[in-house]
Amino acid sequence: MVAFLRRHVAFLAFAVVMMGLPFFTSNTYYLSVLAFTATRLMTSLGLNLLMGQAGQISLGHAAFVGMGAYGSAILTTRFGMNPWLAMVVAAVVAAVVAGIIGIPTTKLKGHYLAMATLGFGEIVLILLIQVKSITKGTDGITGIPSLAIGNLVFTQYNPRAMHLLLWGVALLMLRMSLNLADSRVGRALKGLHRAEVAATSLGVDATFHKVQAFMISAVFASIAGSFTAHYVQYISPGSFTLTFSVLLVTGVVIGGLGSIWGAVWGTLVMMILPEYLKQYEDATNLVFGILVIVIMIFLPGGLVSLGSALGKLRTRVGGRDRRAADTSDPGSLEGNARRPGGAA
Amino acid sequence: MPILKVEAVTKRFGGLEALRDVTFSLYDGQIKALIGPNGAGKTTLFNLMSGMDRPTAGHIYFGGKDIGRLAPHQASRLGVGRTFQHSKVFDDLSVLDNVKVGRHAKSTAGLLSAFFTLPRHRRDERSISEHAYHALRRVGLEAKAEEPAGGLPMGERHVLEIARALATEPRVLLLDEPAAGLNNEETDQLAESVRRIRDQGITVLLVEHDMGFVMDISDEVVVLDYGRKIAEGPPLMIQNDEEVIRAYLGEDLN
């Protein structure tokens, strides 16, 4: 029992805090920010698996969130499908699409991979805007029904129930991600990321596992999109732009790719910081963009590396010659092939 | 019947011929060395045997099956294990976790088992741990199991790669310059490990520049020069082969 607690203390503490929050505030605005934070966390966790564990890059993940949101919206409003079932169907579609484009995509690396996924995201966005007969174009889809279990309906007007539902799912996904990282599949992904040739020489099927990771991250994103659609009850293509994809990636990277917890801290920062920056109005994005650059330059390992970075700084200031415990730079997915000054 | 047979293998990279018509066999329980000056095509041959690259012409038979066109993970699953000349250890994973990756193909727990730590996952994890520790003990690295692999000195990094490959339960183990960066004492320990591995029924093919080590440990030696095989035979014979001496241009083979 003690061992169990020690192993899971961080997760349990976080879960208790998040699930307990609605009982300390009834401010609907705070609760709505937290609800969006939960759905963002779902997407971030998938991206963290894809990027942090498997070493892939996706600049098109808004497309998968969009597939979930639009899938749910279209299936429920047009075909009267049960929202829960619609969510599952949308996630399956997202997984299939991810599987199909994942096979050629995951053969690419570095900038090429980033640009291919970006192109995919833009194509999906243009389809969402242009195929008006199904998506209603830029008008968006209104009247998306709420999720319900029996008589319990999850709406904005019932923020506590909504909070518990969204955070319950987000925490489940966090637990699943933590479990995966410490498993046979998780280690295979980490191996592929660190040294692909070595991992394959040990029997790891690179294509299979990369595509699988791509599919998982697509499913997480799609589910997040479905929840958002049912929560807001209205969606339009403007929510699924490249900017959104980039924000998703930025959150995950700022949090730190070295650990699943990076997705958590990154999401919290990305969702809460802009709320504070709102006072700067138009300059919000300017301040935000600069903050992102500063974090990346001074903390390439992300927020989860803050502790060890401070430790290093202290040793440097203290002048003691202690070998830094953490020499890895999880921010460097693919070592830049041609570094000036580096060994060729 | 040889366990591994390289038959008339040629490999060209564009206009450059890295291997030309190389043929030799590896028999069960042998320790065989592949030597030759830099650029002789030794690592290229390793890459062909382990599925990292494909021969331009010729065949590589492993247990009677042509493996020349397999993917690396397929070659590994058939029983070809290898290490790398330039360390490819997973730096920020622990030594133990590095070896655990070697158990990948010998375990089956998939995504769902992992997500929900189902019994199958737990069963697998137990067996993976046991085998990984066992592999570390075989090379004498068990004391460092929990350390981050990136912190190991050069020599031990290679030993870790050997343990990792052993965890895959290979029938043939390809070692690419295992003695590089080792001092005399460490080289002796390595030789001891390699013999023990052979005694446990694993056939070893190694590329090495340390001639003392090669001549001491090998049952047979194949010499490559500019992609051609110029000699093959027991160490004593190789040491006195005129063409080999000429290829090494007076380098001391003893």
Place this chain on the structure above:
Amino acid sequence: MTFEQLLQYVASGLTNGSIYALTALGFTLIYNATDIINFAQGEFVMLGGLSAVSLHEAGAPLPVAFAGAVLTVTVVGILFELLAIRPLLRSGVLTQIIVTVGASLAFRTGALMIWGRDARPLPSFSGETPVRLLGATFNRQTIWVFGLTLVIVVALQLFYRRTLTGKAVRACSINPMAARLMGVSYSRVVLLSFAVSAAISAAGGVMITPASFMSYASGSLIGLKGFAAAILGGLGNPLGAVIGGLLLGIIEALSVGLLPGGSSGYKDGVAFLILVLVLFARPQGLMGGRIVDKA
């Protein structure tokens, strides 16, 4: 489609294509020097166009506004390199992507604060009366854009092939280690690449503004299409960038004419479709770029 219509589409394609070509060339210069894909490249185009608008509104004649805008953006490019890129040269691809994307967000917002949301025009370089050629009418600006683009491409080519500095830059892109040993200052080469890259993208921005206006948000799409053009031609290949850009412009324009319903809504998708297809089928592009990362 009549021959005249075809010519018309090709001409309009060449106008946009020229800008894609210059943007792609800008990407290529920076990529060859640093292995970085600068996601803020399109913002240089936008800043060029809007700076020229402001200078012209302040009373500067067009050529002066043109030169002033190019100079301004060159300085921005240099500052960007010194402040944001220099610390990143040894970082991983992902960090570089995030930082250049962060910069593009910052540039865009800065532009929003300076110039507001409206798209701003600039007068044509030499009047609005169209020119008739081969039975089709051409916008005069089209000829300016295409002509100036050719001049810039040729001038760059001469610079990189004939001058000592140009040769040093090329040496660095082929083998940075060897170039350093020969006494070429790598950091100066990177700085120069950013300056030149920003300058030509800004020039593209000034040239396209009379034809299609410019707003704070116009840069990112131009930048992405410029990147698609660079990939189409072969990433890292300057000639490929130019050809890829022109080709992309023409394909885009023709797609508007050929697609059923003549819907221009799908036009923007063409570039991305080409981008994805090229990456999947032939990542080295038409002209054969540098080897795809196999790190």
